[in-house]
Amino acid sequence: MLxxxxxxxxxxxxxxxxxxxxxxxxxxxxxxxxxFFVHFQPTSFIAEENGERVAFLVGFLSQTFPGEAYIHFVGxxxxxxxxGVGRLLYHHFFDAVKQRGCHTVRCITSxxxxxxxxxxxxxxxxxxxxxxxxxxxxxxxxxxxxxxxxVVFMKAI
Amino acid sequence: MLxxxxxxxxxxxxxxxxxxxxxxxxxxxxxxxxxFFVHFQPTSFIAEENGERVAFLVGFLSQTFPGEAYIHFVGxxxxxxxxGVGRLLYHHFFDAVKQRGCHTVRCITSxxxxxxxxxxxxxxxxxxxxxxxxxxxxxxxxxxxxxxxxVVFMKAI
Numbered sequence: 001m002l003x004x005x006x007x008x009x010x011x012x013x014x015x016x017x018x019x020x021x022x023x024x025x026x027x028x029x030x031x032x033x034x035x036f037f038v039h040f041q042p043t044s045f046i047a048e049e050n051g052e053r054v055a056f057l058v059g060f061l062s063q064t065f066p067g068e069a070y071i072h073f074v075g076x077x078x079x080x081x082x083x084g085v086g087r088l089l090y091h092h093f094f095d096a097v098k099q100r101g102c103h104t105v106r107c108i109t110s111x112x113x114x115x116x117x118x119x120x121x122x123x124x125x126x127x128x129x130x131x132x133x134x135x136x137x138x139x140x141x142x143x144x145x146x147x148x149x150x151v152v153f154m155k156a157i
Numbered sequence: 158m159l160x161x162x163x164x165x166x167x168x169x170x171x172x173x174x175x176x177x178x179x180x181x182x183x184x185x186x187x188x189x190x191x192x193f194f195v196h197f198q199p200t201s202f203i204a205e206e207n208g209e210r211v212a213f214l215v216g217f218l219s220q221t222f223p224g225e226a227y228i229h230f231v232g233x234x235x236x237x238x239x240x241g242v243g244r245l246l247y248h249h250f251f252d253a254v255k256q257r258g259c260h261t262v263r264c265i266t267s268x269x270x271x272x273x274x275x276x277x278x279x280x281x282x283x284x285x286x287x288x289x290x291x292x293x294x295x296x297x298x299x300x301x302x303x304x305x306x307x308v309v310f311m312k313a314i
Binding site: 012013016017029030031033034035038039040041042043060061062063064065068070072142143144145146 | 169170173174186187188190191192195196197198199200217218219220221222225227229299300301302303
């Protein structure tokens, strides 16, 4: 039985210790300082199954653009990837930010992450025009600094 | 002549390309994805001198704790460290978040960063009780994940 709840500060230690493994050894922990688990709890969620954390989503409301929300990080346990948990978390987030007056959600991913690109496209995200094409996908060069190209997603909710 | 203004998305490329150098070669860029320059502009600032960016502060309002603000990242050009630019940016931030209803500012630093600890203490930050002492300073073990101890600061404004 899947249960979704708001993230808590206490979830951090357990999530951060598995995050690199969940991402197949990629060093992801630096991208997820504890601040996201402390200060963005109203729009960040944990999915639990039988009391075990199987997925999480960290997002927030833009403080520059009223009506916009941003998803920073999503992680799903490798064994749970086909169960629609990610999709469920996204919809939970959409509902939460809609209730807080948002009409637009943005997020980004790496051009190498084909699974992520397919996932977001299937969820109805559009890809914003970048400055080059990678395998037919528009990409913003050096978006997150030199060498860190990103695909930029946007969805009206 | 020093001029402080709100951060813009366009500042990112220039800041991110110098940040590791400003920090004496420490790899800091991963801690500063572009999202902070996009979504937290009302409480993030750039200090310019003769049209050159000499310092910046990235902070935001807590979305979990109303009345709390958080400073995530501050960088000052190595040649400008003695000029009080950091202090000026902090006070600019205090004013900005006070106007938005905040009474408390939090931030963290590494226990190895003695300059940062001295700076925050001088500015009136208190150090929150951690679970061990490092050189007489209370430290929260593994705060940002295993091995990433942090000194946790708090200031009423």
